[in-house]
Amino acid sequence: MNLKRRCTAAAAVLAVAGTGLIGVQATAEATQDSSRPKTGKCPTLTVSKGWYGDNRARLQRMVDRYGSCGDGHGHGAGPVAVFDWDNTVIKNDIGDATMFWLLRNGKIRTPESGDWHTTSRYLTHPAAKALAKACPATGTTLPTHRNTACADEILAVYSEGTTTSGKAAFAGFDHRRMEPQYAWLAQLTRGWSTRQVKQFAAAARKENLAAPIGTEQRVGTGKVTGWVRYYDQQRDLIRTLKKAGFDVYVVSASPEPVAEVWGRSVGVDAGHTLGIRNVTAHGKHTAHLKGCGTVKDGDDSMITYIDGKRCWINKEILGVRGAAAEKVQPAAKRQVFAAGDSDTDVSFLRDATGLRLVLNRNKNEVMCRAYDNGDGRWLVNPMFIEPKGKKADPYPCASTGYTERDGGEGPVRRTDGSVIPDQRDTVHGTATPSSTS
Known part of the structure; x- marks a missing residue:
C-alpha cells in the first residue's frame, strides 16, 4: 500500500513557526483570525467536554485559518494534520490488544527452525534461550492458549522488554528510531497474510470495545488490560479537520494493518494510515x-517511532525520498497540525507548524517540550478518559529527560542548543469523562 505523494501549499503554513513567539501567540491568533475574510462557512467542533482551558478555541481558530473556508488556505493540496493513534485518538493500546488476542487464541507462528533470533535482530541470547525453553516447537503455531509458560515468556519480552527472570530481552538498537518491543509484534505476524492480520485485529477490536471500562483479561497466568475506547473529542476533531479540507493521517507505532482496522471508525482510510510495515x-x-x-x-x-515517525511522514505523506526523509523539512512542506501523547511522537510534533496537541501521560521529553512552549504553539490537555493526576516532581528536563540514541539519558535541548529547565506539571485531570465506542 502506497500513500499518495503530496506537498502542503506554502500559504497554508506559518513561516514564523519556531521563531519564539512566546506569550502573545493566542492574542496574535485571535487578531489575525478575526480580521481574515472567509471563503466559506467553517465547520465547527461540537464536543466541548474534556478540553482544557482555551484548547478547543485555539483548535477552532486553526481550522478557521487553514481550512478551505479560510483565507489562509492555499490553492494547492490541503494542509496536513497528523495524529498518533494509541492513547491519542483512543484510550489504551491497539498493539497490546492485538498481541493479547494472538496469545489467547494461539495465533503466533513457531519461529523458523525454532530459532527465536529470526524474530528480531535485537533479541538477546538469554531471551532467545528463555523463549525456546518455554515454547518448544511442536507445530506451525504455538499453543499459547494452553501453554501458559510460553504465553508468559512472550508477554514478558513484549510488555516489559525482559525475560520472566528479569534479563534484558533486546539490545543494540537506536533508541531514537526503533523500539524492538513494538516491532516484535509486527514480526510475530510472520506467516500470516495482511488480510488475516486484519481479521485478528478486528476480532480484538470487537472484544475490547465491548468490554466495560476497567476490564482485565487473562493472558498466560497474568492479567492485562482488556478494554479500549475511542475519544469522542478526537473523533470530533478529525471529522472537523477533514470537513475543513485538511488531509488527515494517522501514524502509529503499531503494525499498519492493525491501525487500518481501527482507523476506519474515525474516517481515516488505509491510504491515510502509516504504521510498522x-x-x-x-x-x-x-x-x-x-x-x-x-x-x-x-x-x-x-x-x-520518534525520529522514524518523521522519516515515514516525510517519505509517504510529503513525498521526500532518500536520506532527506530523515531530516526536518522546510516549513512550507511540513504538517500544520500534529497530536500525540508520548516521547514516541516528539519529532513529528516538533515539525508541526501550526499547533501541537499533547495529551498528558507524564512522559518526560514530550512534556518538557510542551510545557517549555518556546513558540507558543503547544497545547497540553489531560487524557479524556482516566486522566492522570498532577505529577508530584518536576519533569527532569535539565538532566535526564532526553533519551539518547544509545539509550543513555541527558538534558532536553531546544533547537538552539539551550537546555530546557525542569518543568512542573500544571495541566492534569481529576475526572474520568465517559466516551462511546
Whole structure:
C-alpha cells in the first residue's frame, strides 16, 4: 500500500513557526483570525467536554485559518494534520490488544527452525534461550492458549522488554528510531497474510470495545488490560479537520494493518494510515520490516517511532525520498497540525507548524517540550478518559529527560542548543469523562 505523494501549499503554513513567539501567540491568533475574510462557512467542533482551558478555541481558530473556508488556505493540496493513534485518538493500546488476542487464541507462528533470533535482530541470547525453553516447537503455531509458560515468556519480552527472570530481552538498537518491543509484534505476524492480520485485529477490536471500562483479561497466568475506547473529542476533531479540507493521517507505532482496522471508525482510510510495515513474500508477512530514508527494507532498524515517525511522514505523506526523509523539512512542506501523547511522537510534533496537541501521560521529553512552549504553539490537555493526576516532581528536563540514541539519558535541548529547565506539571485531570465506542 502506497500513500499518495503530496506537498502542503506554502500559504497554508506559518513561516514564523519556531521563531519564539512566546506569550502573545493566542492574542496574535485571535487578531489575525478575526480580521481574515472567509471563503466559506467553517465547520465547527461540537464536543466541548474534556478540553482544557482555551484548547478547543485555539483548535477552532486553526481550522478557521487553514481550512478551505479560510483565507489562509492555499490553492494547492490541503494542509496536513497528523495524529498518533494509541492513547491519542483512543484510550489504551491497539498493539497490546492485538498481541493479547494472538496469545489467547494461539495465533503466533513457531519461529523458523525454532530459532527465536529470526524474530528480531535485537533479541538477546538469554531471551532467545528463555523463549525456546518455554515454547518448544511442536507445530506451525504455538499453543499459547494452553501453554501458559510460553504465553508468559512472550508477554514478558513484549510488555516489559525482559525475560520472566528479569534479563534484558533486546539490545543494540537506536533508541531514537526503533523500539524492538513494538516491532516484535509486527514480526510475530510472520506467516500470516495482511488480510488475516486484519481479521485478528478486528476480532480484538470487537472484544475490547465491548468490554466495560476497567476490564482485565487473562493472558498466560497474568492479567492485562482488556478494554479500549475511542475519544469522542478526537473523533470530533478529525471529522472537523477533514470537513475543513485538511488531509488527515494517522501514524502509529503499531503494525499498519492493525491501525487500518481501527482507523476506519474515525474516517481515516488505509491510504491515510502509516504504521510498522512488514516485508512480504508469497503473500505472507515475513519477520523483516520495510525501511525509510537510509534504512533499507529488511534492515529492520527503523520503525514509526520518534525520529522514524518523521522519516515515514516525510517519505509517504510529503513525498521526500532518500536520506532527506530523515531530516526536518522546510516549513512550507511540513504538517500544520500534529497530536500525540508520548516521547514516541516528539519529532513529528516538533515539525508541526501550526499547533501541537499533547495529551498528558507524564512522559518526560514530550512534556518538557510542551510545557517549555518556546513558540507558543503547544497545547497540553489531560487524557479524556482516566486522566492522570498532577505529577508530584518536576519533569527532569535539565538532566535526564532526553533519551539518547544509545539509550543513555541527558538534558532536553531546544533547537538552539539551550537546555530546557525542569518543568512542573500544571495541566492534569481529576475526572474520568465517559466516551462511546
